[in-house]
Amino acid sequence: DSGVTQTPKHLITATGQRVTLRCSPRSGDLSVYWYQQSLDQGLQFLIQYYNGEERAKGNILERFSAQQFPDLHSELNLSSLELGDSALYFCASSVAQGAPQEKLFFGSGTQLSVL
Amino acid sequence: AQTVTQSQPEMSVQEAETVTLSCTYDTSESDYYLFWYKQPPSRQMILVIRQEAYKQQNATENRFSVNFQKAAKSFSLKISDSQLGDAAMYFCASKHYGGSQGNLIFGKGTKLSVKP
Numbered sequence: 673d674s675g676v677t678q679t680p681k682h683l684i685t686a687t688g689q690r691v692t693l694r695c696s697p698r699s700g701d702l703s704v705y706w707y708q709q710s711l712d713q714g715l716q717f718l719i720q721y722y723n724g725e726e727r728a729k730g731n732i733l734e735r736f737s738a739q740q741f742p743d744l745h746s747e748l749n750l751s752s753l754e755l756g757d758s759a760l761y762f763c764a765s766s767v768a769q770g771a772p773q774e775k776l777f778f779g780s781g782t783q784l785s786v787l
Numbered sequence: 788a789q790t791v792t793q794s795q796p797e798m799s800v801q802e803a804e805t806v807t808l809s810c811t812y813d814t815s816e817s818d819y820y821l822f823w824y825k826q827p828p829s830r831q832m833i834l835v836i837r838q839e840a841y842k843q844q845n846a847t848e849n850r851f852s853v854n855f856q857k858a859a860k861s862f863s864l865k866i867s868d869s870q871l872g873d874a875a876m877y878f879c880a881s882k883h884y885g886g887s888q889g890n891l892i893f894g895k896g897t898k899l900s901v902k903p
Contacts, residue, residue: 674831707891715878715893730890760830772820772882773839776891778832 675699678763678779686787690751693782695763697744703727703766704746705776706738710759721746722769753786760784789814791879793894800869801902807854808864808897810879819883821855821862822891827875835877838862866899874901 675698685691697704706718708731717730721740732738735753740746750757760781766774790813800806812821823835838846838855845853850867866873879894 714895715880715891717890717892720890728890762832764832772818772884775834775837780829780831783830 674777674779676763676765676777676779678761678782680782681780682783682785684785684787685753687753687755689753689786690749691753691784693748693750693761693763693784695746695748695765695779697746697763697765698777701765701767701777702744703768703770703774704740704744705764705766705770706732706746706748707762707764708759709762709781710756713759715762718748720770727769750784755786758784758786789816789819789881789883789892791881791892791894793879793897795897796895797898797900799900799902800866800873802869802871804869805865805867806869806899808866808877808879808899810862810864810894812860812862812879812881812892814860814881814883816883819881821853822880822882823851823853823862823864824878824880824893825873825875826878826896827872832878836864869901871901871903874899 677696703722705720709715718732720728738748762781763779764776819840821838825833836848854863876896880891
């Protein structure tokens with residue numbers, strides 16, 4: 673067990689809908705990262721938050737947004753969902769700002785299916 | 788831009804034998820880290836081994852070792868005495884200092900099967 677908790681584990685929804693994915697980092701970790709894993713794009717970095725502030729941004733669509741709350745849990749909001757948004761969404765956490773030597777601990781992911 | 792390439796979509800190994808998974812990368816950075824992650828059917832990404840680019844000595848973790856060739860930008864993973872539990876997707880990844888520090892760049896993965 674990595675200590676990173678993601679809910680829900682599975683989510684099925686329809687096109688055009690909006691969903692929220694939740695992540696609780698390991699105790700003491702200040703950074704939260706979101707990754708998307710899909711068959712065609714592979715694993716892609718979406719966004720990082722450090723202690724409540726956006727730290728780095730990757731290939732995140734404008735329809736997607738995230739935030740990190742004072743208790744350090746994070747939520748990824750996906751809106752106007754399309755079929756192509758179906759993917760496994762991972763959350764990871766690390767102890768500080770995300771220097772390369774920091775270990776990332778991954779959650780088990782949320783499998784999103786858009787029908 | 789950084790890229791990571793895994794040229795073997797699938798590999799197979801007999802139990803107790805040795806297998807090597809290939810990875811090449813491209814970066815203009817001088818300081819970076821390289822990683823191998825394992826993703827079993829449970830889906831969770833598990834760090835197998837990591838290598839600091841400034842270190843010439845190859846990293847080892849029990850049955851797992853890497854062959855890091857910095858000039859060739861090659862970072863292969865060797866699994867010795869393969870076990871059934873090693874069956875999984877293996878991803879090579881890189882990460883560098885500066886810029887988007889949280890940005891792990893992953894390869895497409897290699898699916899490893901272990902035959903009893």
